[in-house]
Amino acid sequence: MAEPKQERAVKTRAIILRAAAEVFDEFGFSGASISKIMKRAGMTQGGMYFHFKSKEALALAVMTSQADDLALPPGPDGLQRVIDITFDLAYQLQHNTLFRAGVRLAVEQGEFGLQDDSAYQQWADVFAAQFRAARATGDLLPEVDEDELGRVLVGAYSGTQLFSQISSGRADLPERITSLWRYLLPGVATAEARAGLRTDAARAELVGKASR
Amino acid sequence: MAEPKQERAVKTRAIILRAAAEVFDEFGFSGASISKIMKRAGMTQGGMYFHFKSKEALALAVMTSQADDLALPPGPDGLQRVIDITFDLAYQLQHNTLFRAGVRLAVEQGEFGLQDDSAYQQWADVFAAQFRAARATGDLLPEVDEDELGRVLVGAYSGTQLFSQISSGRADLPERITSLWRYLLPGVATAEARAGLRTDAARAELVGKASR
Numbered sequence: 001m002a003e004p005k006q007e008r009a010v011k012t013r014a015i016i017l018r019a020a021a022e023v024f025d026e027f028g029f030s031g032a033s034i035s036k037i038m039k040r041a042g043m044t045q046g047g048m049y050f051h052f053k054s055k056e057a058l059a060l061a062v063m064t065s066q067a068d069d070l071a072l073p074p075g076p077d078g079l080q081r082v083i084d085i086t087f088d089l090a091y092q093l094q095h096n097t098l099f100r101a102g103v104r105l106a107v108e109q110g111e112f113g114l115q116d117d118s119a120y121q122q123w124a125d126v127f128a129a130q131f132r133a134a135r136a137t138g139d140l141l142p143e144v145d146e147d148e149l150g151r152v153l154v155g156a157y158s159g160t161q162l163f164s165q166i167s168s169g170r171a172d173l174p175e176r177i178t179s180l181w182r183y184l185l186p187g188v189a190t191a192e193a194r195a196g197l198r199t200d201a202a203r204a205e206l207v208g209k210a211s212r
Numbered sequence: 213m214a215e216p217k218q219e220r221a222v223k224t225r226a227i228i229l230r231a232a233a234e235v236f237d238e239f240g241f242s243g244a245s246i247s248k249i250m251k252r253a254g255m256t257q258g259g260m261y262f263h264f265k266s267k268e269a270l271a272l273a274v275m276t277s278q279a280d281d282l283a284l285p286p287g288p289d290g291l292q293r294v295i296d297i298t299f300d301l302a303y304q305l306q307h308n309t310l311f312r313a314g315v316r317l318a319v320e321q322g323e324f325g326l327q328d329d330s331a332y333q334q335w336a337d338v339f340a341a342q343f344r345a346a347r348a349t350g351d352l353l354p355e356v357d358e359d360e361l362g363r364v365l366v367g368a369y370s371g372t373q374l375f376s377q378i379s380s381g382r383a384d385l386p387e388r389i390t391s392l393w394r395y396l397l398p399g400v401a402t403a404e405a406r407a408g409l410r411t412d413a414a415r416a417e418l419v420g421k422a423s424r
Contacts, residue, residue: 110316110319111320112240115381116378144395148391149395151391152395155372155375156367159369159374160371162367166322169327176367180368183364185399187394187398188395
C-alpha cells in the first residue's frame with residue numbers, strides 16, 4: 001500500500017531539515033545556499049519550494065526545530081534533572097548536528113536579519129518546569145521565581161556555550177557548566193538539596209550517552 | 213606647525229574604526245563593505261589599505277577595540293563596581309555605537325569565519341580584578357575563585373544581552389541584569405556585603421549617564 005500523502009510530506013520535511021542543518025552547520029548562514037541544501041537532500045526545486053520558500057524560512061525552521069531530536073535525560077523532574085539537561089545539551093552541541101546548527105543560527109540570526117526568540121523561550125519553559133518540580137519537593141529557596149530563573153538560565157547558558165565555542169570549540173563546555181552551577185546553586189537551592197546534587201563535568205558524557 | 217605623522221595616523225585609524233563600527237552596526241558583517249566604510253570615513257582606497265587590508269581585519273579591530281571608548285563607572289573597586297559595570301554596559305549597548313558593533317561582531321563572528329575570544333577574555337580580566345578587590349575587603353565568599361567567576365560572568369552576561377536583544381531590542385536588558393545578580397550574588401558575596409549592594413534596574417541609566 002502506498003504511503004499516505006501527509007506522512008510522506010512529514011518525512012520529506014524532516015529530510016530537508018536535516019540536510020539544511022548539515023549545510024548551515026558546515027557553512028554558516030551566508031555560506032549556505034538553497035542549491036547546496038537541495039543537493040544534500042536529494043530534492044528537486046519543486047519539492048523544496050513546496051516546503052520552504054527561502055533560505056531564511058529554512059534557517060528559521062532549523063532554529064525552532066533544534067530540540068526535536070532531543071529526549072530529556074532520564075530521572076525524576078527537579079534540580080538534578082535541570083542540571084543534567086544542561087550537561088546533556090553540552091554533549092549534544094558536541095555531537096548532534098541539528099541541535100548545533102539550530103543554536104548557531106539562533107545566536108547568529110542578527111547577521112541575516114532575523115529577530116526570533118522562540119527557541120530561547122522554549123528552553124526557558126523547559127527549565128521553568130523543572131524548577132516548579134523542585135519547588136514541589138521543597139528543594140528551591142523561597143525567594144526563587146521559577147519563570148524568571150528559567151530565563152536567567154537560558155541567557156547564562158547561551159553565553160557560556162558561545163564563549164566556550166569561541167575559546168575551545170566547546171571542548172571545555174562541561175567544565176564551564178560546572179563553574180556556572182557552582183555560583184548559581186547557592187541562590188537557587190536549599191543547602192540540604194545542594195548537598196545531594198552532582199555537577200561535575202564528567203556528567204556531560206554520562207548523561208549525554210545515556211539519554212539516547 | 214604640521215601634525216606629527218604618527219599622531220595623524222592614530223587619528224585616521226580612529227576615524228576609520230568609528231566609520232566601520234557604524235556600518236557594521238547598521239548592516240552586520242555580510243551587509244557591510246569596504247567601500248561603504250571608506251565612504252563613511254571620507255577615506256581614499258590607499259589611506260584605507262594602509263591601515264586595514266580586509267573587511268575581516270576591520271571587523272577584528274572593531275571587536276577588540278570595543279572597550280576603547282569606555283571609562284569604568286566611578287566608585288571604589290569591589291562588588292558594587294562590578295555590578296555597576298554590568299549596568300553601565302547595558303546603557304552603552306543601548307547608546308554607544310562602537311561598543312554595540314564590537315559586541316555584535318564578537319557574537320556573530322562564526323558567521324564570517326573568525327574565532328577570537330580576546331574581547332571576551334579582556335572583560336573576564338576586568339571583572340576578575342573587581343572580584344580581587346572585593347576579596348581584599350572581605351566581601352567575597354571564601355570558596356569563590358576570582359578568575360573562574362570572571363569567566364562565568366562574561367559568559368552569563370553575553371547570553372543575557374543576546375537573549376534581551378532578540379526579545380526586546382535590549383529594552384529589558386537592565387531588568388534581566390537585575391535578575392542575573394539576584395541568583396548569582398548568594399554564591400558570590402557574604403550576606404553582610406549583599407545587604408549593602410544596589411542591583412535595581414534604574415542603576416543602568418544612573419551609572420550610564422554618570423560614567424561619561
